[in-house]
Structures are given as C-alpha cells and as structure tokens.
Amino acid sequence: MDILFYNGSFLPAEKISIDPSDRGFLLGDGVFDTMLSVDGNPLHDHAHFTRLKTHADIMGIPAPTMDLPRIAADLLKRNGFIKGRHAIRTTLSRGPAPRGLAIPETVNPTLMMRAFPVPDPPATIQVAIARTVRRNEGSVLSRIKSLNYGDSVLAMREAKQSGADDAILLNNRGEVCCLTASNIMIMEGDTIITPPLSCGVLDGIERGLIISSGQARKDVITVERLKAADAVFCVNSIIGKVKVLIQS
Amino acid sequence: MDILFYNGSFLPAEKISIDPSDRGFLLGDGVFDTMLSVDGNPLHDHAHFTRLKTHADIMGIPAPTMDLPRIAADLLKRNGFIKGRHAIRTTLSRGPAPRGLAIPETVNPTLMMRAFPVPDPPATIQVAIARTVRRNEGSVLSRIKSLNYGDSVLAMREAKQSGADDAILLNNRGEVCCLTASNIMIMEGDTIITPPLSCGVLDGIERGLIISSGQARKDVITVERLKAADAVFCVNSIIGKVKVLIQS
Numbered sequence: 001m002d003i004l005f006y007n008g009s010f011l012p013a014e015k016i017s018i019d020p021s022d023r024g025f026l027l028g029d030g031v032f033d034t035m036l037s038v039d040g041n042p043l044h045d046h047a048h049f050t051r052l053k054t055h056a057d058i059m060g061i062p063a064p065t066m067d068l069p070r071i072a073a074d075l076l077k078r079n080g081f082i083k084g085r086h087a088i089r090t091t092l093s094r095g096p097a098p099r100g101l102a103i104p105e106t107v108n109p110t111l112m113m114r115a116f117p118v119p120d121p122p123a124t125i126q127v128a129i130a131r132t133v134r135r136n137e138g139s140v141l142s143r144i145k146s147l148n149y150g151d152s153v154l155a156m157r158e159a160k161q162s163g164a165d166d167a168i169l170l171n172n173r174g175e176v177c178c179l180t181a182s183n184i185m186i187m188e189g190d191t192i193i194t195p196p197l198s199c200g201v202l203d204g205i206e207r208g209l210i211i212s213s214g215q216a217r218k219d220v221i222t223v224e225r226l227k228a229a230d231a232v233f234c235v236n237s238i239i240g241k242v243k244v245l246i247q248s
Numbered sequence: 249m250d251i252l253f254y255n256g257s258f259l260p261a262e263k264i265s266i267d268p269s270d271r272g273f274l275l276g277d278g279v280f281d282t283m284l285s286v287d288g289n290p291l292h293d294h295a296h297f298t299r300l301k302t303h304a305d306i307m308g309i310p311a312p313t314m315d316l317p318r319i320a321a322d323l324l325k326r327n328g329f330i331k332g333r334h335a336i337r338t339t340l341s342r343g344p345a346p347r348g349l350a351i352p353e354t355v356n357p358t359l360m361m362r363a364f365p366v367p368d369p370p371a372t373i374q375v376a377i378a379r380t381v382r383r384n385e386g387s388v389l390s391r392i393k394s395l396n397y398g399d400s401v402l403a404m405r406e407a408k409q410s411g412a413d414d415a416i417l418l419n420n421r422g423e424v425c426c427l428t429a430s431n432i433m434i435m436e437g438d439t440i441i442t443p444p445l446s447c448g449v450l451d452g453i454e455r456g457l458i459i460s461s462g463q464a465r466k467d468v469i470t471v472e473r474l475k476a477a478d479a480v481f482c483v484n485s486i487i488g489k490v491k492v493l494i495q496s
Contacts, residue, residue, distance in 0.1 A: 004268060017265020018273050020252060020360060025266050026339065027397040028276035059398070060405055087347065091274065099335065099364045101397065101404040101428050112268060116347045134386025138420040141381070141398045148396040149275040149349065150307070150389050156349040157308055172386040172420040180349050 003078045005071050005113040010078055013114075022110055024093025027101065028148040030110070031055040032091045035205070036238050037072075037115070040082035043237070045069040047205050052090060055144040060103065061094050064111050075115050087118045087238050093147065121239035127179060128164040128247045129223065130155040135178070137171040137200030145202060152180035164247055166234070168226070171200040176221040182236035183207040184244070185216055186229035192216035193229075206235045251326045253319050253361040258326055261362075270358055272341025275349065276396040278358070279303040280339045283453070284486050285320075285363070288330035291485070293317045295453050300338060303392040308351065309342050312359050323363050335366045335486050341395065369487035375427060376412040376495045377471065378403040383426070385419040385448030393450060400428035412495055414482070416474070419448040424469040430484035431455040432492070433464055434477035440464035441477075454483045 002013040023029035033055075035048040042048075046069060053063040072088050095108040133155045136142045151169070159167035159180070168184065169177045176195060178184050183204040185194045194211065195201050196218040210216045226232065232244040250261040271277035281303075283296040290296075294317060301311040320336050343356040381399045384390050399417070407415035407428070416432065417425045424443060426432050431452040433442045442459065443449050444466040458464045474480065480492040 013268060016268045018268060018270065020254070020261060020264045020266060020362070022266065022273065025270065025273040026395070027401055028395050029398060029401050059402065101400055102408060103405055114268070132388055134384065136382065136384035136387065136420070138382025139384065139399050140402065146398045147274065147276050148398040150277060150394045150396040151387050152349055153275055153277050154307065154388065157351055160350060172384070
C-alpha cells in the first residue's frame, strides 16, 4: 500500500484528496523538494528541508514547523522502503483559497510527502537542446523549486519527440542553464564549470555540494563552449552525476 | 451550495478530490480559461473554449470532447447564477500520472469547471512595475493560459506590498507585457497600442476581440513609451477595460 504524509497524517493514497481550490493546483502556487533515500536513509535531508523552507519563504508561503526529517524517515518505514533507492518528494502549496491571484490574509498550506522506488541511474543519456522553450532568467522562480514546471514538461516532450532522453534548456540570452530536472556541468581539461544561478538555474542541492567542496566553479556557458567541452554531465539528488551526450 | 463540474459529473465542492498524483498539482501541467457570464449568459463562450482546446493542443493535452458551452450554461443554472456577473473557470490538467516529467503514453486528463460571483470592476486601478519577476518571452507558456501562474502570483504579491492593486510585468528585454492577469493597452492620441504575443503576452480573448475589430494595433511598448502614453488600460474577459494609473 502506498502511504503518504498529508497535512499531518499518514494516509493511503486513495484517501488523499487535494482541495479543488488549492492554489497549488490552480496557479502553481507552491514549492517542492525531491531527495534520495538509500537503504532507508535519506541523503542530505537537512539540506533539502532547509532549502524547501528557504524557497517557501521566497514565495511567502509559511514553512512547515514539523520535524520533516523525522516524517521522511517514518514515511520510508511505513512503506517498507528500507532497502534500495527511493525518491522522497515533499510538496508544499499555499493551500485552498478564494478565487484570484492576491494572497489571502490567512492561508492554510498543503503539505504532502510521498516516497517512490527509483531505478539506478543510466550510465549516459542523450540530450537535445530545447528549441521551443527558454528558462526565464528574469524570474526568481527559475532559481527555486516551485510547482511551475510547465517549461520543463514542454522541453522534455520536445526532447522525447526528437528521440532524446532529456533536453538542455537555454535562457533568453542563449546561455546554457540546465536539463529539465537536473543541473549541468561541463569539463574543460580538469576543470568543472557550471552556470551561476543568475543564468536562470535551479539552486540544486547536488550542484551546491559540488561547488562548496571546491570541485566546480561557476561561469557562464555558451552553446559553443558546451559543444567544445571535453565532457558534459547532469547532476541532481536522485541520479547523482550522469554523462550527457549531445545530439548533433 | 457550490456545485462544480468535475470529470463528467456535477458535484458539490466538498465531494471533489484532486488526485495527489495529478500533474496539474505537481508540475503545473495543464491549462485553464476564465470567462464572464452576465445574467446567466456566458460571453464569447465558443471563443473561450476554442482557445482552451488550442492551448491544450500546444501542451499536448487531449482536449475534452464534451459540449463545454452546454456544461457552462448548466453549471450556472445549477448554482442559481442567473442574475448578475459570474466568472466561470475551466481547468484542464494532464491528470494523474507516475512520477517524472516524461508524459505517459496514456493520460486521463482532469477537467473541472467552477462558477464564482464577481463584483463590478473598479473604475481605475493603481499599478506598480514588477521588479522581481519578468515574463518569459522565450517560452510558449507566456502566450497560453497554463497553470504556471507563479510569476504572476509573485508580481501581485510585490505590488500589494508596495500599496498597488496590481503589477505591470516586463519581459527579459525590458519591454512591457501585461498585468498579472490582464492584457495592457496604451493610448497615443486616438491610437490604441498593445504588445504583440512575441513579447511574452497571453493571447487574451478580450485583447483579440479589440485587435480584430480594428480598434487596437500591435507594437512593442517600452517603459518610456508606457509612461509617456495619454492613457493606459488593462483588459480581460472579467473586468472588460479598466483605466490604469502607474505609481511613480
């Protein structure tokens, strides 16, 4: 049975109903996080939940005060996910509200946490550069994990239609940003380069760990530089680091 | 009682539950429409539902084959909304799906229609130019009514914090796009100008009617041009045309 944590309770999926006036559903008004658990142990859970709270704060959504790492550990146990690889997705929306964009004075955010078995990552993936969608470097939403993933959905759809596994997204200046759900890193000799957040890049946990350990440095990556790189990788918390082959 | 149309049935709001794996809630993967009804008569309903289907098609979401104008009329009657002004919001998401951005081979879209009493529009509104968010002219989502309204939510929040009623959004090139949920038109003498869709502008029904009647022409509007205009208006299907005063 698929047990979720939903607004304070552990419940089977079929007992959970999102309110039809939830602003997460109607307006993309929320944030989320996805982290990896290996053999029942969530990795970097405190970093993930700190980021979730930071991103909620940026959108002005009251952050949950519950002990999220404990809830995540409990969720894994209740689902029997004590061996192997699992993704834990935490979704926080602003919750149900009257019609309109303006934020009501009192809100009642929706908090949902769910765990999923995930396969081992592939050794390499084939990617295409998205033609129909650019990342929005001019919005703070491009740097936080908000529920507004429509651009990534469309870029992934375009990639699959061209026979690729994923897409590389450029921003409106034509600079390289990321894949649809992972950060990008290029190798130039022994140096690892990844774009700065100001390019319209999600503040990924795995990306942050690689930068803060001194393994990568931040710099703008043009398409020419991307194509001339000695190697290209995508990184996120679920897949780790996977080699990327760019379709010509 | 608040009656909604939901996946083929008319139901009271409290009986409706959005599936926790609905891609509309998790990823902003859907489209919507809002139209005005006056005294029980939806205005331009065929244009609204044709656009909804066009926007669904752009996202690759199977469009509903039901008679949406008939459902809208029925919804108003069942709620007793036969006098006065009402908004009818139709939401179409790609529906529940397994984890991930890739679109599954078979989808089961969620269709929801709800009606709301709406007040008369104000005579004028005060607006501020958004500083923290730009429209994404590089994404087709900026031209369609998708569920990804996070940028507008943040721009509206910023506007309210500065004491304004709404925000004007610029694109990444610094050109004027729209307000958070309405199109913008400026007057220069007797001429009405509105930005082309390529600026990152929603293809609004009211905007389209004004252009196709020959009342307005499309041109890029810079901030300088906006501030020098003889008058500024916002237009959408619910408010019609409302005068805009720009905060200095």
